Each structure stands twice: as structure tokens, then as C-alpha cells.
Amino acid sequence: MPMNNSIIQGDCLDILPTLPTESVGLVVTDPPYLVRYRDRSGRTVRNDDNPGVLAAFTDIYRLLKPDSLCISFYGWNSVDAFFAAWRGAGFRPVGHIVWPKDYASSRRYLQACHEQAYLLAKGTPRIPAEPVKDVQSWEYTGNRAHPTEKAVSVLKPLISCFSSPGDLVLDPFAGSGSACVAAALSGRRYLGIELEARYCEHARRRLAGVSRCLDRQTQAGGCHRRTV
Numbered sequence: 505m506p507m508n509n510s511i512i513q514g515d516c517l518d519i520l521p522t523l524p525t526e527s528v529g530l531v532v533t534d535p536p537y538l539v540r541y542r543d544r545s546g547r548t549v550r551n552d553d554n555p556g557v558l559a560a561f562t563d564i565y566r567l568l569k570p571d572s573l574c575i576s577f578y579g580w581n582s583v584d585a586f587f588a589a590w591r592g593a594g595f596r597p598v599g600h601i602v603w604p605k606d607y608a609s610s611r612r613y614l615q616a617c618h619e620q621a622y623l624l625a626k627g628t629p630r631i632p633a634e635p636v637k638d639v640q641s642w643e644y645t646g647n648r649a650h651p652t653e654k655a656v657s658v659l660k661p662l663i664s665c666f667s668s669p670g671d672l673v674l675d676p677f678a679g680s681g682s683a684c685v686a687a688a689l690s691g692r693r694y695l696g697i698e699l700e701a702r703y704c705e706h707a708r709r710r711l712a713g714v715s716r717c718l719d720r721q722t723q724a725g726g727c728h729r730r731t732v
Contacts, residue, residue: 507672508693511684511711513704516676516697517556520563528567529671529692530574532663532683534654535560537579547651550699555582558589560676565593567674571627573666575601577654578622590624599623603642603658618642619654629666636665650680650703659686667692681707688714 506512507527512519536549536557564574574595578586590597601621608615619642643655663673663686673687678696680703687694688711698704 507695509688509695509711511678511681511696511698511704511707513698513701515699516560519697520560520567520676523563523567525566526569527672528674528695529569529572530663530667531564531568531674531676532575532659532686533564533675533677534577534652534679534683535677537577537652538582538585539579549651555585557677558585561589561593561595564674564676565595565626568626571629572625573598573629574624574626575621575662575666576624577619580620586622590622595624595626597622598625598629599638601636601638601640601662603640605642605644607644623666632665634665636661645682650706653680654682656682656686656689659683660690663687663690663692678707679703681710685710685714688718 507523536554538553538555538558561574561576568574576586576590599622601623603619605617605619608617610616640658640661643657645653645655647653659682663683667673667687667690669691670693672693672695673683674695674697675683676697678684678698681696681698684694684696684707694711696707698707
């Protein structure tokens, strides 16, 4: 199975066990939040009602190299399930990142105006020379390609901080491919796994555009936002 610069369609619970141990330099992922999400147009997220998907973190831990990191977004109202999966796999939390938003994703008892992720360690990763702040800038994608699409600009600083050029960055819940695009633009290799064919195809198209842009980067002066 190809691991370098690939988007694989399938269930990560089936695919992750087939990948080689300690082959990944960084994991950046946005798993289902376990909230039965439905956006204003009626789109849903597969497996968002299935806590069993969090079993993926056992293999995520195995795949990471010693002394490396996983960045996982999560749903705050299912944080107990996430922590059980993370700690059960062997991870320990070493940081928490928040992205304030200038709009509310939902309104119930409170207006939901932020996103969040935990920084999870396998072993004792090195401390970055210039750590990023634990409150980061948010950019709204409009969720055009995927109902919970993250912006490349949100993910790229994390990949640059917590991995090295040439490292393999894994996203086992790849969605529209933003983490893989951010990895490619940061000079890293990428591997994305996504259950739904339509999102795999979209991610592959995005990454093909990134590849073309990088090929002509010297002449064009960099990759333009419309490419990714």
C-alpha cells in the first residue's frame, strides 16, 4: 500500500493496522466529534454517532515514531470518550490549542465560538525552538467541500512547528484533505485516509493542484490560495 503522498479510500480501522510501526512523524486529525452533526443544508459526517471510531488511536500511537506528537481536534461534549481512547492508546496530553471564531457554529445554552484540539505525546518529544501560542487564529472555509472543513492556514503552523521537513504526516480522518495539503505546502510527505469516495476525490484534486504549483513555484513565486 502506497504511504508517500497518498489519499487512501477506506475505513481507517481497517487500513491503519496494515501500516508499518513507527513510520509516521506527526499525526494531525479531525475525527468525528460524536455529536451526530448535521449542518444547515442537511449534510452529516459518517460515523459521528459511533464512539468505536476512536479505537483508531491505538494504531495511531503504534504508527508514530518514538518521541513524537499527535494533534487531535475533538468534541468537547464527548471529551471523556476521547480521553479514554487517547490514554488507553498510551498518549499523554502536553498542550491544548484553541481557535476563537467571530461567529457561532451553534447556539444553545451558549454560543459555540471556538474550536479546540489536544496536543498528545508519545514518549518525550523535543521542545520546539519557537513554540506556537496555544490560542491561534481561525479562518473560516465556508465548509464548501466538507461539512467540517478546516482551513489549511489553521493547520500549517502546527505542522511546521511539530514536524521536520520530509517527515510523514498522517491524517486518518482526512475529509477534504486540508491536513495533507498543509503538509505538502510545508515540505512534508502526507498520507490521508478517508471513508467517503467523494471527499477522497476532492482531496486528490486539491493535492494534484498543490503538486503542480510546487513544480512551478520558483517561476510563479509561490502557491496561490486558489490552488488549495
